[in-house]
Amino acid sequence: MRPLxxxxxxxxxARKEAPxxxxxxxxxxxxxxxxxxxxxxxxxxxxxxxxxxxxAFFVWxxxxxxxxxxxxxxxxxxxxxxxxAFVSGALTTIDxxxxxxxxxxxxxxxxxxxxxxxEKLHLEVFGPLRLAPFGSTAGYPTDDRxxxxxxxxxxxxxxxxxxxKVGPAG
Numbered sequence: 001m002r003p004l005x006x007x008x009x010x011x012x013x014a015r016k017e018a019p020x021x022x023x024x025x026x027x028x029x030x031x032x033x034x035x036x037x038x039x040x041x042x043x044x045x046x047x048x049x050x051x052x053x054x055x056a057f058f059v060w061x062x063x064x065x066x067x068x069x070x071x072x073x074x075x076x077x078x079x080x081x082x083x084x085a086f087v088s089g090a091l092t093t094i095d096x097x098x099x100x101x102x103x104x105x106x107x108x109x110x111x112x113x114x115x116x117x118x119e120k121l122h123l124e125v126f127g128p129l130r131l132a133p134f135g136s137t138a139g140y141p142t143d144d145r146x147x148x149x150x151x152x153x154x155x156x157x158x159x160x161x162x163x164x165k166v167g168p169a170g
Contacts, residue, residue, distance in 0.1 A: 039156065040067035041115070043123075046160045047103055050089075050129050050141045051167030057089060058167075059125040059149050060103045061160055069115040072096060072153040074125050079145040079164060081133040086148060089164075091128040096151075099124050125149050125160070141166045 043061045050057040057077055074096055079089035099122040100106025108124065115121070131138045133145070147164040150157060 039158070040069050040117075040153075041065055041072075041151075041156075041158060043158065043160055045102065046162050048147050048162055048164035049104075049167035050164050051169055053169060055129040055131060055140055055169075057125075057127060057129050057147075057164060058104055059147070059160060059164075060099070061123045061125075062102060063115070063121050063123040065115045065117055065119045067117045069153045069156075072111065072115060072151060074127075074149055074151050076150045077125065077127060077147065078149075079133055079147045082135065086146075087133050089130050089133060089147065091130040094125060094127040094149075097124040097126055098122060125151075140169060 042064045044064075046059065046061045048057065048059045057079075059077070074094040076088065077090040077094050078086040081087045096111040097108045098111050099108050102122050104124065106122075111121075111123070129141065131141070134140075134142045141164075144163050144165045147162060149160045151160070152158075
């Protein structure tokens with residue numbers, strides 16, 4: 001009997017033991033979503049002011065196109081109301097224009113046609129200001145407010161944000 005017992009012990013020792021520790025749960029393994037494609041437009045130096053004889057808003061940004069963009073348009077201009085909620089700050093339409101210089105300097109022209117890859121321009125988002133967010137009796141912007149502008153082209157969306165400052169009337 002001893003030879004048999006010895007054989008069993010040797011077989012038992014030769015067997016690999018299961019590792020001790022947690023076993024990964026295959027159901028919790030997630031695959032990472034692919035990174036979104038790079039944006040075709042890069043915006044820097046975003047500033048905003050509102051004012052003028054007929055109160056309007058002006059958002060300026062330096063724009064660099066990394067690829068061609070067709071049909072760029074502004075869909076919203078919003079500012080905080082007295083309660084701090086974003087509400088529409090545009091009275092009517094919102095226009096996109098380009099300037100000869102930064103931050104509203106130089107001649108202005110309507111932005112038409114595609115923006116070509118590699119193109120750099122001084123973008124201006126412009127429109128008549130809705131005064132309701134400043135109170136029912138406001139005839140002019142009363143204070144600086146957070147703002148956001150949404151721009152779209154095709155399936156891409158860009159949001160410019162910051163604080164819009166009260167500018168001079170006139």
